[in-house]
Amino acid sequence: MPTIKPISDLRNNFNQISEICHKDGEPVFITKNGQGDLVVMSMALYERQQALLDLYQKLGEAEAQSNSGAERISHKDLMKNLREKING
Known part of the structure; x- marks a missing residue:
């Protein structure tokens, strides 16, 4: 199941998002105003x-x-x- 987070979490909980990307080996989808906006993934x-x-x-x-x-x-x-x- 994909991980979806609001863009505010990118600013407020960056370390948590980074940990999810590395631990799960999957991208995290970031929404802005309820719409898909970015994808964050590990290198x-x-x-x-x-x-x-x-x-x-x-x-x-x-x-x-x-x-x-x-x-x-x-x-x-x-x-x-x-x-x-x-x-x-």
């Missing part, structure tokens, strides 16, 4: 979400490349090429 959660977005973008690019009919290389040949580069 760790933010970095995880950014990493996931980056991964999804790369997977999308790889899928598009795969569907475009680009030349492919087998796993065996790829590993052989990598070993040759590493070993000289």
